[in-house]
Amino acid sequence: MILREILLDHYEYPHNHKLTDSPDFREAHMASESCIDDIRVQAKIEDGVIEDIRFDGRACTISTASTSMMTDLVKGKTIEQAKEIMDNYFAMIDGREFDETILDEAIALQGVSKQANRIKCATIGWHGLEKLIAESEEDNDGK
Amino acid sequence: MINTEIIRKDFPMLDNKKMAGKPLVYLDNSATTFKPNRVIDAINDFYHNYTSNIHRGEYELSQKADNAYDSVRGIVGRLINCSEKEVIFTSGATNSLNIVAYSYGLQNLKEGDEILLTLAEHASNVLPWFDVAKRTGAVINYIPLDEEGRLTPEGLKSVISEKTKIVAFASVTNVLGFIADVKELCRIAHQYGAIAVVDGAQSTAHIKTDVKDWDCDFLAFSAHKMCGPSGVGVLYGKKEILDAMVPFTYGGGSNARFEADGTVILKDAPEKFESGTPDMEGVIGLGAAVKYISSVGLDNIYEHEKQLRDYVVRKIKELGNVEIYNEHGDTGIIALNVKDIFAQDAASYIGSQGIAVRSGNHCAKMLHNVIGVTETIRASFYFYNTYEDADRLVEALKNCTIENCIGIFF
Ligand SMILES: Cc1ncc(COP(=O)(O)O)c(C=O)c1O
Numbered sequence: 022m023i024l025r026e027i028l029l030d031h032y033e034y035p036h037n038h039k040l041t042d043s044p045d046f047r048e049a050h051m052a053s054e055s056c057i058d059d060i061r062v063q064a065k066i067e068d069g070v071i072e073d074i075r076f077d078g079r080a081c082t083i084s085t086a087s088t089s090m091m092t093d094l095v096k097g098k099t100i101e102q103a104k105e106i107m108d109n110y111f112a113m114i115d116g117r118e119f120d121e122t123i124l125d126e127a128i129a130l131q132g133v134s135k136q137a138n139r140i141k142c143a144t145i146g147w148h149g150l151e152k153l154i155a156e157s158e159e160d161n162d163g164k
Numbered sequence: 165m166i167n168t169e170i171i172r173k174d175f176p177m178l179d180n181k182k183m184a185g186k187p188l189v190y191l192d193n194s195a196t197t198f199k200p201n202r203v204i205d206a207i208n209d210f211y212h213n214y215t216s217n218i219h220r221g222e223y224e225l226s227q228k229a230d231n232a233y234d235s236v237r238g239i240v241g242r243l244i245n246c247s248e249k250e251v252i253f254t255s256g257a258t259n260s261l262n263i264v265a266y267s268y269g270l271q272n273l274k275e276g277d278e279i280l281l282t283l284a285e286h287a288s289n290v291l292p293w294f295d296v297a298k299r300t301g302a303v304i305n306y307i308p309l310d311e312e313g314r315l316t317p318e319g320l321k322s323v324i325s326e327k328t329k330i331v332a333f334a335s336v337t338n339v340l341g342f343i344a345d346v347k348e349l350c351r352i353a354h355q356y357g358a359i360a361v362v363d364g365a366q367s368t369a370h371i372k373t374d375v376k377d378w379d380c381d382f383l384a385f386s387a388h389k390m391c392g393p394s395g396v397g398v399l400y401g402k403k404e405i406l407d408a409m410v411p412f413t414y415g416g417g418s419n420a421r422f423e424a425d426g427t428v429i430l431k432d433a434p435e436k437f438e439s440g441t442p443d444m445e446g447v448i449g450l451g452a453a454v455k456y457i458s459s460v461g462l463d464n465i466y467e468h469e470k471q472l473r474d475y476v477v478r479k480i481k482e483l484g485n486v487e488i489y490n491e492h493g494d495t496g497i498i499a500l501n502v503k504d505i506f507a508q509d510a511a512s513y514i515g516s517q518g519i520a521v522r523s524g525n526h527c528a529k530m531l532h533n534v535i536g537v538t539e540t541i542r543a544s545f546y547f548y549n550t551y552e553d554a555d556r557l558v559e560a561l562k563n564c565t566i567e568n569c570i571g572i573f574f
Contacts, residue, residue: 024574025567025570025571025573025574028570028573029566029567029570032566032570033566057507057508057523057524057525057539079538080506081506081508081509082506082509082566082569082570083509083573130573132572132573132574133573136512136572136573138512139508139512139573142508
């Protein structure tokens, strides 16, 4: 599939696009970064591994597709691996050097780095994940 | 009649500018307007030829600045039909509305009093009232809008009571662009002993304002939405109300004398509300802007906007893929969505075609209760827009498919 089809596909049929009521999940409600997108990201993080991750909400193509791709990329990964993916993704969106092999389909979003006003859309779900990882690390520090 | 070919020569921003590699079509005039050379020159003249602080110097330069600054009160007074003593310079409509809320509102409201707003108001005519209500124990209620989102006298009559102390509404709303019957609304407010606060941010530059005829108690507006500079605006208040009000900002310029024991003698309105060195060049630019739009003529401006709107609405309806939320709007504002496409995606695509429109909730965050959607695209036309601009928008809307919206990232 060519990249734009991948992007469209993630928008029209987003992956892991269903929230859960399970108490095993933490949730980040991302609604204050802009007045438009409003999404929730949920992750089940156990023993340093992202066992499951989901999202839903009102969002544009870029926020939906970028969050969908993120869930694919980090599901089943350790926090360390997820952080490396995040670092590379943020580097790509900032227009800096990054490792394409790590980002898989998410490289379809490389063009967002040239549309400054849409960077928030491409990172909202990822910032949600960042928040959930930070929270889970804080909890573990406390233990 | 407006000859856009001639008018457009007055605006540097309309001189062959490009956006995304295409000739720029600017349709975000409700957010801010372009500035004609006369405004830019007036500001430059202050910088180049008579920079000095007003009201403080006995020397010629300062007097020249004084005269230029003070003369704008009369210029604004002629535009809206009030005395120059009733024109307070502020940093914009937001600041003006905050002065009304925090000076008038805090002083005069008490527990159980009612403030009436509408769900179509801009944040700046809502949030100060929320806060003042919280501090005073006053309650906020909303005047019901009709099925199209229009504020009507009947709507006001259906909720107003003796408890109502303030009725605050926009003379032209910023998403739907409906013109309110300000005169009748003020009359009803006064019948019940309430004061009428009019947010004129979207109206002063588009329709004739006559505060005497309207009989409003306050009117707020910004210079940047009327071809003037940003960072400056006006609060009109009836003289007797301003005289009874105390300011909520203090500092130099607003007082005649003060003593160690705490005595302060304030100047009269409007000066008592203007503490600190004001945006002098901004006010001077505002004066030039008011003169400019007056020379174009508000009747001409309105007629041109209305003709363009009727034309573009007709064309857009023929497309079939666009939903318009204010088909019967009164001004150059058109709120729409391309069917099945998120407003921000569509606005980005339209932007990639060189056309500036806005997407989102446009600071009217309660309006979704009325129109049923949280985000819209807003195209707003002004007197310097042309039929070609309208056609470019229609063409972009026609091609606004999800594939094209995504295509801009590749
Ligand atoms: C209806 C309305 N009121 C108030 C404002 C606030 O104006 P400013 O941001 O210039 O203070 C706006 C600006 O968008 C507006 O549209």
